[in-house]
Amino acid sequence: MSEQIASGFVDWFQSQHGNLDSAKVGIVQFPGHGRGAVALQDIPEDYTLFTIPRDLTLSTRTCSLPSLMGQAWKEHGLHEGWAGLILCMMWEESRGADSKWSGYLATLPNTFDTPMFWGPEDLNELQGTAVNRTDLFPAEKHSQYFSLERYHLMGSRILSRSFTVEQWKGEHPEGDDAHDDDDEAADTSAMDVDPEEAPGSSAAEPTESAPVDGSDGPEELQVEADDEDSDDEDHEDPADVAMVPMADMLNARFESENAKLFYEERELKMVSTKPIKAGEQIWNTYGDPPNSDLLRRYGHVDLVPLNPPLSGLGNPGDVVEVRADLIVSVASKKVKYDLKERVDWWLEEADDDVFVLRTDCELAEELVSFVRLLLLPKDEWEKAAQKSKLPKPKLDKDVLAIAVDVLEKRLKEYSTTLEEDEALLAPERIGELSLNKRHAVIVRLGEKRILRGTLKDVRVKLIASAGTSRKRGREEEKGGKGKKARK
Numbered sequence: 001m002s003e004q005i006a007s008g009f010v011d012w013f014q015s016q017h018g019n020l021d022s023a024k025v026g027i028v029q030f031p032g033h034g035r036g037a038v039a040l041q042d043i044p045e046d047y048t049l050f051t052i053p054r055d056l057t058l059s060t061r062t063c064s065l066p067s068l069m070g071q072a073w074k075e076h077g078l079h080e081g082w083a084g085l086i087l088c089m090m091w092e093e094s095r096g097a098d099s100k101w102s103g104y105l106a107t108l109p110n111t112f113d114t115p116m117f118w119g120p121e122d123l124n125e126l127q128g129t130a131v132n133r134t135d136l137f138p139a140e141k142h143s144q145y146f147s148l149e150r151y152h153l154m155g156s157r158i159l160s161r162s163f164t165v166e167q168w169k170g171e172h173p174e175g176d177d178a179h180d181d182d183d184e185a186a187d188t189s190a191m192d193v194d195p196e197e198a199p200g201s202s203a204a205e206p207t208e209s210a211p212v213d214g215s216d217g218p219e220e221l222q223v224e225a226d227d228e229d230s231d232d233e234d235h236e237d238p239a240d241v242a243m244v245p246m247a248d249m250l251n252a253r254f255e256s257e258n259a260k261l262f263y264e265e266r267e268l269k270m271v272s273t274k275p276i277k278a279g280e281q282i283w284n285t286y287g288d289p290p291n292s293d294l295l296r297r298y299g300h301v302d303l304v305p306l307n308p309p310l311s312g313l314g315n316p317g318d319v320v321e322v323r324a325d326l327i328v329s330v331a332s333k334k335v336k337y338d339l340k341e342r343v344d345w346w347l348e349e350a351d352d353d354v355f356v357l358r359t360d361c362e363l364a365e366e367l368v369s370f371v372r373l374l375l376l377p378k379d380e381w382e383k384a385a386q387k388s389k390l391p392k393p394k395l396d397k398d399v400l401a402i403a404v405d406v407l408e409k410r411l412k413e414y415s416t417t418l419e420e421d422e423a424l425l426a427p428e429r430i431g432e433l434s435l436n437k438r439h440a441v442i443v444r445l446g447e448k449r450i451l452r453g454t455l456k457d458v459r460v461k462l463i464a465s466a467g468t469s470r471k472r473g474r475e476e477e478k479g480g481k482g483k484k485a486r487k
């Protein structure tokens with residue numbers, strides 16, 4: 001580290017309320033050691049050299065990325081192992097001077113002398129030592145079999161083809177201590193973490209789940225689309241993630257399943273669940289996820305006839321996500337008070353920072369409840385907070401008006417319109433698109449159809465509610481007169 005960077009680092013540290021006794025401690029270059037700390041004066045025993053505020057530590061707890069990503073953080077397994085912190089560091093670095101840690105990140109090393117970065121020739125020099133198992137990973141095989149590219153490829157194979165195969169109850173094969181929870185592999189602390197616990201834990205995301213329920217007869221390898229969200233996922237044993245030859249030959253299509261994998265004590269069995277005619281495809285299920293998920297995990301999309309109110313071809317399991325902050329930004333323009341307290345309360349109580357709309361094109365109840373919360377008169381908001389009660393998901397004209405703005409804004413987040421996408425997929429033009437582009441257009445068009453369908457429904461309801469309130473207004477006027485008369 002040059003003198004300039006060192007002094008920049010110290011300046012940054014102090015500007016962030018780090019406390020360094022710079023009369024006594026300096027950061028300098030030591031030949032052969034890189035940077036180090038030097039005593040600039042005699043330092044007595046029990047003397048504080050520097051203090052670091054907790055919020056200046058960089059972790060998944062202090063970085064804002066996990067909360068910005070919301071539920072997706074856990075869904076991608078970023079709460080486990082080091083993958084989350086690695087992503088936080090990459091993201092903070094990408095923010096340049098906007099990052100609180102920019103002055104720190106700029107001083108971190110860009111090169112390492114660890115064997116992880118050595119070429120085959122240097123690694124050969126470690127033959128026979130505890131550092132290098134050339135008996136298992138011979139240097140001449142590194143580039144072909146042990147590259148980063150192969151690592152990503154194996155991760156994708158697991159993502160798109162693995163099953164969850166739990167250990168049979170009472171099954172404890174002799175000598176199988178490789179996954180013993182009590183050994184050091186369970187220690188995720190930074191300094192002596194087992195390499196298997198570190199980056200790549202997200203690659204082991206299972207595609208299927210297989211709860212053991214102890215029932216008689218063959219147990220079903222149950223497949224669920226949303227198993228990523230379940231709490232069980234947090235406690236999944238990585239040793240349950242298995243590649244299952246032959247079973248992974250089966251494709252899947254929305255609601256087309258006609259075979260399922262069951263497991264017994266000594267074998268797994270693929271069993272037909274419907275009569276299958278000669279020549280028909282044998283389908284497993286991947287849990288009928290939306291096209292966005294199918295593309296991310298498997299690299300394909302489903303196109304089947306859609307149900308009303310939508311029409312044409314698409315994935316009936318499609319969803320579109322609407323972030324709570326988009327709703328807050330729309331609502332904040334319509335109210336005169338600060339929404340922060342209500343939003344914080346909502347996050348505590350409901351923990352939903354993203355709302356999901358589906359192909360039925362109905363506004364999600366949670367979304368309606370959230371909008372109502374933002375619009376509650378002060379006294380009602382205070383009552384709700386006191387009783388810890390979320391507002392009922394009742395649609396009224398104010399909620400509907402906000403929903404229209406939110407949906408219109410959400411539609412503008414795509415770089416193309418629904419009509420442009422439909423034109424790209426028109427039979428005469430679809431051939432011009434590469435497979436990846438076609439998939440991307442299908443994914444975003446599916447989302448836009450949901451948004452457009454929901455918008456249409458909300459507009460109809462808004463017009464109807466305006467009519468109702470006009471009618472009610474007239475009736476109230478009449479009723480008001482009546483009341484007066486009664487008085």
Ligand SMILES: C[S@@+](CC[C@H](N)C(=O)[O-])C[C@H]1O[C@@H](n2cnc3c(N)ncnc32)[C@H](O)[C@@H]1O
Nearest residue numbers: 160161248249250251252253297298299300301
């Ligand atoms: C479990 S494997 C099924 C066997 C696979 N087709 C093969 O050739 O080995 C999952 C992969 O099959 C393909 N696949 C499965 N269902 C599909 C579908 N409905 N349309 C297109 N590709 C599909 C995807 O590439 C997916 O990643």
